[in-house]
Amino acid sequence: MGVVSADRILIGMAGPLPRHLLPDSATVVDGALSIGGVPVNELAAEYGTPLFVYDEDHLRARCREAVAAWGPGVAYATKAFLCVAMARLAAEEGMHLDVATGGELHVARHAGVPGDRLVMHGNNKSPLELRLAIEAGVRRIVIDNFDELDRLEALEHPDPIDVLVRLTPGVEAHTHEFIATGQDDSKFGFTVSTGAADAAVDRVRHSPRFRFRGVHVHIGSQVFRLESFAEAARIVAGMVAHLSPEEVSIGGGLGVAYLEGETAPGMWEWATAVRDAFADAGVGARLTAEPGRSIVATAAITLYRVGAIKQIPGIRTYVAVDGGMSDNPRPVLYGSGYETFLPRAVDADRSRQVTVVGKHCESGDLLVRDGWVPEDLAVDDPLATPVTGAYGHSMGSNYNKITRPPVVFVADGASRLVVRRETYDDLLATDLG
16 A cells, blocks of 8 residues: 555656446546436535445445355444444345444344344443343354353343354454454454363353354454465364354455555455365355445545645645544554545546645544645535545544534435434533533
C-alpha cells in the first residue's frame, strides 16, 4: 500500500478512480456517479452529509456468492456492518448471522432472524449475554475460554448447549497487529501449542451440559494470503481428525482491495483453499465460514462535503470535510489507506495531492493521508471515499458530540433510508443531568 502512495508522489498525479473500487451497480453518466440508478450528488442533497450509501444489489450478490461457495450455515459477520435492514437482507439471501455481543444479538432478533440461524461469539460473554443466547435458541455458542465454560455450566438450562470450541492455531496472518487473532499471543480462543485447546475440547466432550459440535478458528482480518488460511486449516485438521467433528468453521478475515493497485482473493478461491486443505488431511466435517468485510466493504461509499481547503506551500494541502474519525476510525486505528474522488467528476484525472481530514479536535483526525483529486476541487463539493461499507458505520462514535451519519440503501433507481441521522436530542437521550 505504501508503494502505491510513493509511486504517485513521484509521478505527481493519479488517474481516474479505478472502477473495481466502486459498488457493482455504479455507473458514470456525463462524468457523474450513480449507484443503484440514483445520482450520488442527488443523495447528498436529499440526505445531507456525511452519508453512507450502500448498493443493495451488491450486498445481495455477495451474500448469495458466500452461500454458493460455502454452503448452508455460512454466517455473515455482523460486526462489519449491522442494522436491522442488513440483518434481514443477509437472512433473506440464505446466510446465518454471527453476533458477538448482546447488542448485536438484540438487533438480529429484532430483524426477525430466528435463533437457530445465529452463532454467538465473544471473548468475554457475560452471564446475561449467555442467558439471552440460550433463550433465543442460538444455533451455536462459540466457547472462547475456560471461565466461559464455568459460566455456562453454572447457568440453569434443561438441555445440553450446542457449542463450538474456538482454537488459536498459532498462525501469522500477515495483517495489522490489532486485527491479527490467530497467533499464540492472542486474547481469543484456546491455544493449540500449549495444550489448552485439547483440554477444552476434552472437557466439552465429557460434560453433560454441552453438545460438542465442532471447532472454530479465526486468524485475523483483512488477510490476503490464502496460504495463511490453508495453514490454519491444516493445523486444525490435524488436531480434530480423530474427533469426527460435525462442523469446522474457518471464521472470517478475507481481505478486500481498498487502493488502486491492490487485488484480493475472491470468495470461491478462499473456500477452495480451505476445503482442499481439509480434504488432504482426510477430515470430512462440514466446513463453513463467517465473511463480513468481503460481503459489505465495496458495497458502499461515504459522501462528505468539503468545508475548507488549506494550502501550505511546499508542505501539503488539507481538505477538511464534515465527518472524520467518528464515522471512519480505521485510518487512525490502523493507518488504513483509502482513495478519494469527486462524484461529479469520476473520470477526471486526479492531479492534485491532498490530505483529507475531519472536523474533530485532533491533529490525527485524518481520513486519507495521501489522496488525489481533480485540480478544480472547491469548497462545498461533495467528496467521496469508496470501500467504506465495513467497519465505518459499525465503529462510529459520537466523539466531540458529532451526530452519527445516516445510511441509505439504493436499488432500481430508488433510495431508502435504513438508519436515520442522529439528532442533537439523541445525544441527550441517555444523559440524566
